[in-house]
Amino acid sequence: MNTFGEATLGELAQALRGDLIRPSDPGYDEARSIWNAAHDKRPALIVRCQGVADVLKAVEFARSEGLPLAVRGGGHSIPGFSTVDDGLVLDLSPMKGIRVDPEGRTVTAQAGCLWSDVDAETQAFGLAVTGGIISTTGISGFALGGGIGWLVRRAGLTCDNLIAADIVTADGQYLHTSEDERPELLWALRGGGGNFGVVTSLQFRLYEVGPTVFSGLVFYAGEHAERVLRGFRTATAGAPDELTALVNMTTAPPAPFLPEEIHGKPIVAVGGMWAGRIEDGDAATRPLRELAPVVTDLFGPMPYTAMQGLLDPLYPRGMWNYFRSAFFDDLDRAAAPLVREFGRLPNPLTEIHVHHLGGAMGRVPADATAFATRDQEFILNVVARSTDADGYPAAVAWARGATDALGPDAPTYVNFTGEGGADRVRAAYPKDTYERLVAVKDRYDPANLFRLNQNISPSVPA
Template sequence: MTTTQARHDALGEATLGELAQALRGVLIRPEDPSYDEARSIWNGAHDKLPAAVVQCHGVADVLRGVEFARSEGLSLAIRGGGHSIPGFSTSDGGLVLDLSAMNGVRVDPDRRRIVAQAGCLWRDVDVEAQAFGLAVTGGLVSTTGIAGFTLGGGIGWLVRRCGLTCDNLVGADIVTADGQYLHTSEDEHPDLLWALRGGGGNFGVVTSFEFRAHEVGPTVFSGLVFYRGEDAAQVLQGFGEAAANAPDELSLAVNLTTAPPLPFLPEEIHGKPIVAVLGVWSGRTEDGDAATKPFRGLAPVVADVFGPMPYVAMQSLLDPLYPRGMWNYFRSAFFSDLGATTVDALISSYSEAPNAVSELHIHHLGGAMGRVPADATAFGTRDREYILNVVARTPDSAGFDGVVEWARSASAALGPDAASYVNFTGEASDERVRASYPPATYARLAAVKGRYDPTNLFRLNQNIPPSVSPDRQP
């Protein structure tokens, strides 16, 4: 008998039947034909067997699911887009609350507000908001869910102009561990809103997010320019020099990668090391060519495909490179500059990349993100100009342990003070979570956790255990 079968038997058919009858959505059990599809997530590295999956159709289903998990002593996994790199959106023997059917978006163009349910993907939000020429900093892959992305911070193509996604979170509806349904804002439960702005999924099930929107698009000047892999050091050094003078409207990244078989790349370079500089100018489109020029001549150019593009097209440009089912492990490290020591470390790691689908992303930060006061949100690191995201992947299990070790080594090569980004810690790790926050911020998060989730029901996340407090009531 499998672990899941044992858990399912212990629950009892009558108990699960009562839950199914109480739902507006669907309860899926291991014996159901749709179980394998319902339990699968984007990251193929995690193949878990939950006792049941609740496909929620509304807040009432979330309330019932939370109550059921608490009363039955089940681990509780919350799934928005399902892109969790450590696999937190599923669980062996536990209950999964799948929010993907809760994907409504409402845009208020007069107030410049976007209200989006927690099951939305970024493509859902982008399409609706762009109908009014609005946007909020979103994911670089449009199939990413908004929930985990926002709660951990949110770094995207508007980060220098508009700040992190969590910086633009002005309100949220949330179901807490004791079954309360709360609205949080600057005026209602402000401590909880502070924690949701970068503290991860530790505090409850957020069912909807309210964002401050910005005028963007519908056309932006964006794209990619490619350089040969042997010029990587020259490109990185020149990128750092040019980035020092970049306006806030310009967000860019460098990808140290392998040339894909794209029609605009010479055939002889396919499958060989290549450097891509990609990004978005979100100011006046006619100013985009001049604004991006310093980054499009850093070395002899292989191909330059920058130009005017719909914002929604740029937001989905990388989607084909991140299909469902591959084995993924992402690691991160913030750092201050692209000086010689850092460039040498990055080039060394790049030269040791284990396969053609594993790569290093160096994203330029600062701008609006860096001007937010350190204590205004729970997001941990704002004083570094760059973040390294190590994207380690394999098509299946073969060689996965090797790419994980490479990713850990590449992030560690930037030094012991290179703080981590909580959304890209790779796996569940108390050490990496603590490294994502200054000590005072971590202590404050633990205190908020103690008030809203004193028993740590919401622990399938980059977990911050609750601190002991005499007053744990919200």
């Protein structure tokens, strides 16, 4: 446990515009909690930053005092990297400034923004960039790790559209990076995560989307899971870029739009967004809505922001969460093992997602960003959850088995890697990409101050 003199902490508190929160403060328990309840840690200090000056001071303090440093944006980190025991949590959540340039089709947003914040501002001008399927997700970690959402085929990954960023580095520099200024750092931020500093603002390219899109969910009985998966492969083959879709194999919630007799039973939901002309949406999504006998079809015109937040109620704060992923290319071959794992769901909160990729994402050269897996048509995202600690180990064990069912060598998605560890991180990057990331790490964080992430270790570990 770290101990600090009152004079030292008083000096830090005086230097901040934001709040310094200590374990003895009344708001400490609320301030230390994160979305993923699987990680219940007790930081020595929490700095709620109001601006870049606070970030600079917090980084300097953590470095000088030898404190482990956790950086928190939206707080959705699945491995719990947005908190730490006996260290300093740098909380960016108060930093929510957003500026949209409708003529230049860009948005600059501070790192504490959630996707719901950014979507609300950009949709005022009928513009959007690929954001989280859960709108309470923070923009920073999502974008820096890649960013797969409803616009991934139309606009590419979120990181593909990161055109500039401001960052505080381990040695206390405040730097700007773009295609023209420190381009190698921008390359690394496009998929390399939070390894290189505290990103304080991000600038994204925007696309004409909405304000109304044709989107929604269609539900099929669980007994048709394999038929749906094989049909999904056919329905998405050759799909226009404007259509992004996924399959979710789960348990029917007690929702009013589902018949009572199916509540609590296995169900397959197919979700999709058509981001083209609204009048073309019904025909474009119909192949997804005819894969088997339909239980409920909720597709139709809706606000883009409504589709972005459609699944939010299913992912509340306070559950125990563990996610895993694997990219793959042959859904016909994967269908049978995935259906087998569907039959082994450990509880009604666990899910198997198969997300269709390609389109704009697939046309980005593999070496253009640190996110190099561009040649796989699908990604498996396994969502393991429980309401408390009792069911968590079984859910985690099932999730690991479900992803391993596609083979031990399948590349992984860094944002959906449920734990840290060098092996899991290396599996997210080809060898050449990883070595290039290490070179950037060596330049900007050779002592590995920023190690609470899917860590790219410097070539000479601290």
